[in-house]
Amino acid sequence: MADAGETSFYSNAVDYWRDVPPTVDGMLGGYGSISSIDINGSKAFLRKFLGEGEGQTGTACALDCGAGIGRISKRLLLPLFRSVDLVDVTQEFLDKAKTYLGEEGQRVGRYLCSGLQDLVPESGRYDVIWIQWVIGHLTDDHLVDFLRRCQKALRPNGLVVIKDNVAFEGVVPDEVDSSVCRDLSIVHALVGRAGLQILHEEQQTDFPKEIYQVHTLALR
Template sequence: MGDIAEDETTFYSNAKDYWKEIPPTVDGMLGGYGSISSIDINGSKAFLQKFLGVRNSYVSQLREEGEGKTGTGCALDCGAGIGRITKRLLLPLFKTVDLVDVTPEFLDKAKSYLGEDSKRVGNYFCCGLQDFVPEHGRYDIIWIQWVIGHLTDIHLVEFLQRCQKALQPYGLIVIKDNVSYEGVVPDELDSSVCRDLEIVHRLVGRAGLRIVYEEQQKNFPKEIYQVHTLALR
């Protein structure tokens, strides 16, 4: 991916065209790996509970370090698709959840897919993350999963900076995504890139964020990329 504006426009429009053709299902969200959704959600739940839990040793440790417990008021699901994560991870833990995604068909589907609990969705924002400005101070958790590869380096850094401003006190940004073994691996099919962990760390640092906690998702199929979860603030 070069820095030329035309390349960038094509990078985003090709991704948009790709997702427009994908069925609004869990399998569609996960590129045919719908079967790993439960492992993913359970891993994410255990990860998040380290920060939200009332009685657990990690929260006690954070307190000792002068960090407070993350609130459970409002979460933002970035690149939310049909709301797979909103439904099973965020709505059960937070009072209100907002969704943002570039594909209008997915957000339309989310309204029925989320069922009764969709009453607690605050906003469905149809927007590319490269253009999205989350409301200042609104969110306890900003969850960004399987979408950072659709942003250029500069847009990712700038988006993370806007996310930081959108956090509540003790709020967290969580990135959960594929990491490559080495370097930047382009995917022509969906117009995305997969970065290695060192590059992701560098971009997070450029955004002025600190990694509070990080772990690798366990028990995913061997043939797919490693997936890492990073809590940032």
């Protein structure tokens, strides 16, 4: 049974995102200008793993978690995967995605409106599960459980990728959007609790100095 603090942690986030405009700038808290640097960094990261060879990750289907309007699906996932599913807690963003993604949006398999804490991704469906700028909206226990479910949802040689802000030290709460920012050692510990291995990790370069460091972790 969820306690009152946990219930309001989630419901306050839902209320926050309901009032955010369905734009790239809205998705990035006013930092829409960094979207291209972000996407290019992600593309270079993911390309290390994708391909036909032995042990390489396939390109049949990806899941975009906390997808918002589909900023990442449009420029990273749809160009690399035959089909992409989107999941987000905010229905208005998924509605916007249907036009924002344009023609290529025809290759979206499923639009799932759900909190990640409640989502059970289909077993064995995904080559890549991309989780960007949303883990801070899950409690530790829910994040661990979600990562475990993601592992079961991977195809052979599949990858779970987390790309997110990391705090300098400890857990920094954000009362405005009802999230937390964890330091890297805490993220590592939660990934370990979920039973996932870290295959590769990078810090995103060329972001503005005043924002959190952003790290990308490839897991399976």
